[in-house]
Amino acid sequence: xxxxxxxxxxxxxxxxxxxxxxxxxxxxxxxxxxxxxxxxxxxxxxxxxxxxxxxxxxxxxxxxxxxxxxxxxxxxxxxxxxxxxxxxxxxxxxxxxxxxxxxxxxxxxxxxxxxxxxxxxxxxxxxxxxxxxxxxxxxxxxxxxxxxxxxxxxxxxxxxxxxxxxxxxxxxxxxxxxxxxxxxxxxxxxxxxxxxxxxxxxxxxxxxxxxxxxxxxxxxxxxxxxxxxxxxxxxxxxxxxxxxxxxxxxxxxxxxxxxxxxxxxxxxxxxxxxxxxxxxxxxxxxxxxxxxxxxxxxxxxxxxxxxxxxxxxxxxxxxxxxxxxxxxxxxxxxxxxxxxxxxxxxxxxxxxxxxxxxxxxxxxxxxxxxxxxxxxxxxxxxxxxxxxxxxxxxxxxx
Numbered sequence: 001x002x003x004x005x006x007x008x009x010x011x012x013x014x015x016x017x018x019x020x021x022x023x024x025x026x027x028x029x030x031x032x033x034x035x036x037x038x039x040x041x042x043x044x045x046x047x048x049x050x051x052x053x054x055x056x057x058x059x060x061x062x063x064x065x066x067x068x069x070x071x072x073x074x075x076x077x078x079x080x081x082x083x084x085x086x087x088x089x090x091x092x093x094x095x096x097x098x099x100x101x102x103x104x105x106x107x108x109x110x111x112x113x114x115x116x117x118x119x120x121x122x123x124x125x126x127x128x129x130x131x132x133x134x135x136x137x138x139x140x141x142x143x144x145x146x147x148x149x150x151x152x153x154x155x156x157x158x159x160x161x162x163x164x165x166x167x168x169x170x171x172x173x174x175x176x177x178x179x180x181x182x183x184x185x186x187x188x189x190x191x192x193x194x195x196x197x198x199x200x201x202x203x204x205x206x207x208x209x210x211x212x213x214x215x216x217x218x219x220x221x222x223x224x225x226x227x228x229x230x231x232x233x234x235x236x237x238x239x240x241x242x243x244x245x246x247x248x249x250x251x252x253x254x255x256x257x258x259x260x261x262x263x264x265x266x267x268x269x270x271x272x273x274x275x276x277x278x279x280x281x282x283x284x285x286x287x288x289x290x291x292x293x294x295x296x297x298x299x300x301x302x303x304x305x306x307x308x309x310x311x312x313x314x315x316x317x318x319x320x321x322x323x324x325x326x327x328x329x330x331x332x333x334x335x336x337x338x339x340x341x342x343x344x345x346x347x348x349x350x351x352x353x354x355x356x357x358x359x360x361x362x363x364x365x366x367x368x369x370x371x372x373x374x375x376x377x378x379x380x381x382x383x384x385x386x387x388x389x390x391x392x393x394x395x396x397x398x
Contacts, residue, residue: 001026001027001028001029001228001374002027002028002029002095002096002278003028003029003031003093003094003095003096003171004017004021004028004029004030004031004032004033004094004095004096004097004098004278005031005033005034005053005088005089005091005096005097005098006018006030006032006034006095006096006098006100006321007034007085007088007089007098007100007101007106007109007110007195007197007229008034008035008098008099008100008101008102008106008123008124009033009034009035009042009044009045009100010036010038010041010042011035011100011102011209012209012268012270013098013100013123013149013274014033014035014060014098014100016214016269016270016271016274017098017100017121017274017278018030018045019271019287020199020271020274020275020286020287021276021278021283021380022142022199023286023287024284024285026094027279027284028192028278028368029095030049030050030053031051031053031088031093032052032053032054032055032088032091032094032381033046033051033052033054033055033093034054034055034056034057034085034088034109034312035051035055035056035057035061036056036058036061036083036101036105037056037058037060037061037282038061038149039056039061039065039209040055042056042065043065043069043072043243044084046065046069046072046074046076046314047072047074047314048125049180050073050074050075050076052076052077052093053076053077053078053079053081053088053091054069054076054077054078054079055078055079055084055085055087055088056078056080056084057080057081057082057085057101057105058080058329059080059081059245060078061080062078062081063227065078066078067182067315070373077087078367082105082108082109085101085108085109085112085363086108086109086112087112088109089110089112089116089118090112090113090116090118091116092116094118095118095119096118096121096278097110097113097118097119097120097121098121098123098149098274099113099120099121099122099123099127100149101124101126102124102126102209102211102212103124103211103330103334104126104130104331104334104376104382105308105395106126106127107124107126107127107131107372109126110122110127110135111127111131111135111138112143113143113144113210113321114135114138114144114146115138115142116142116144116303117143118144118145119144119145120144120146121137121149121274121277121278122146122147122148122150123149123150125224125225125227125228126224126330127151128200128223128227128231128232128326128350129227129326129327129329129330130326130331130372130376131315131327131336131369131372132227132230132231132326132328132358132370133231133366133367134366134368134369135231136231142169147275147277147280148232149270149274150225150228151251151252151268151270151272152177152225152251152252153225153228153229153230153232153252154176154179154251154264154272154273154276154277155250155251155252155253155261155263155273156175156229156232156233156252156253156254156263156264157232157252158260158276159252159254159263160254164361165233167236167239168235168239170343171256171258172238172239172254172255172256173237173239173241173255173256173257173258174241174254174255174264175229175233175235175239175240175241175242175252175253175254176243176247176252176253176254176255176261177222177225177229177241177242177243177252177257178239178242178243178244178245178250178251178253179216179219179222179242179243179244179245179304180203180204180216180244180245180246180248180254180259181199181219181244181246182203182204182216182217182218182219183199183200183202183204183217183301184199184200184217185244185246186207187308188351189308190200192308192347192348193347193348194197194346194347194348195217197210197214197341197343199213200213200217200347201217202215203216203367204216205247210336210341211334211338211341211381212349214337214340214341215311215333215337217347218307218309218311218337218347218350218351219242219271219304219306219311219312220311220312220314220333220337220350220354221328221373222242222304222312222315223312223313223314223315223316225313226240226242226312226315226316226319227315227318227319227332229277230319233313237238237309237316237319238319242304242312243301243302243304244301244302244303244304245299245300245301245302246300246302247296247298247299247300248268249265249266249268249296249299250263250264250299251263251264251265251266251273252264253390254319256361258284260353262391265291265293266288266291266326267288267289267290267291269286269289270289271286271288272286272288274286274288275288277367291342292315292331292355300338306338309351310351310355311333311350311351311354312360314351314354314355314358315387316331317328317358318358321363322360322363323363323364323365323366324329324363324364324365324371324372325353325358325363325365327363327366327372327375327376327379328357328358328361328363328375328376328378328379329354329357329358330376330377331375331376331377331379331380332356332357332358332380332381332382332383332386333350333354334355334380335353335380335383335384335387336349336353336354336380336387338382339349339387339391340354342370344387344391345390346369346390349390352381352386352390353386353387353390354383356383356386357379357380357382357383357386360382361375361378361379361382363375369397
């Protein structure tokens with residue numbers, strides 16, 4: 001019986017994880033669940049799974065949940081705030097931590113899980129984008145086990161050669177991350193100017209949260225995955241390539257020096273990589289329907305267009321720049337996406353805000369957590385100012 005803490009239980013990854021876990025009650029016990037502020041959904045999960053701990057990042061929401069839990073007579077310890085997230089991520093009675101909190105908010109509890117030597121199922125790519133060097137060092141020094149949950153990185157993990165050592169020395173030439181292209185793949189550049197948050201969140205293949213859906217539409221999600229792949233697999237950005245594959249059936253590929261290319265295929269359902277990581281090195285039922293290649297019929301591939309979607313280019317540039325550049329990139333993107341979702345920024349201004357933050361802040365060292373969080377705060381300040389300037393221009397145009 002493996003005991004699991006799910007950080008971000010009310011999100012799409014959290015929901016998929018609970019679905020897989022519920023199919024194997026003899027193998028997994030839900031020990032801790034966390035959420036931001038969705039008290040109604042968290043209370044439902046407490047009734048269904050009866051975790052030992054429930055955490056709300058929002059302290060007001062934590063007080064509300066505490067009242068509901070007590071009123072229902074549940075024996076659940078309710079905690080609040082970042083300290084509560086960090087505490088349950090490092091609990092001695094937890095074996096596996098699903099790190100599925102979206103954005104920079106997931107960094108501290110994910111680091112806590114690594115430092116506690118857990119099996120960390122990493123869906124929070126920002127932990128590596130913001131603090132890749134630090135995070136990988138903590139995984140190594142504390143004997144934690146890191147398994148990727150992003151469908152692309154999980155696919156790469158499954159296609160890599162067994163054993164230790166440098167990937168190029170073991171014949172790996174390239175890692176190819178597939179991208180659906182998002183909802184605007186066929187749009188002309190001029191048509192992107194007035195797209196709405198609703199259109200950006202209507203992903204053609206995957207069911208995801210609003211922030212990640214917008215990142216997919218701008219291709220920033222793929223850019224963040226390039227950075228994540230570099231840290232996860234110990235390769236430079238020149239060995240990671242993005243290929244647009246609209247069907248989302250091939251989740252990623254690994255190209256070898258002998259001409260072989262290995263690919264992992266499956267229906268676009270996050271329960272597949274989740275079940276793989278939960279059971280690894282074994283396999284178990286995920287609830288995902290078998291892939292019917294005849295029904296799929298055709299697999300298409302295109303080059304990624306960084307002229308229409310410059311966020312991907314910015315991510316490559318930040319990774320090559322090193323230091324705090326990727327933390328700046330991530331923070332500015334979070335600010336810009338939030339402003340777009342609030343209708344304070346045009347879709348096509350998202351990369352402009354990010355570029356302006358990267359240009360304004362010459363990235364220095366980011367060797368420890370304090371430095372990383374300082375760069376994050378500075379980048380958010382610059383990006384907020386940039387959003388304000390773009391918003392003023394939009395209002396003037398109207």
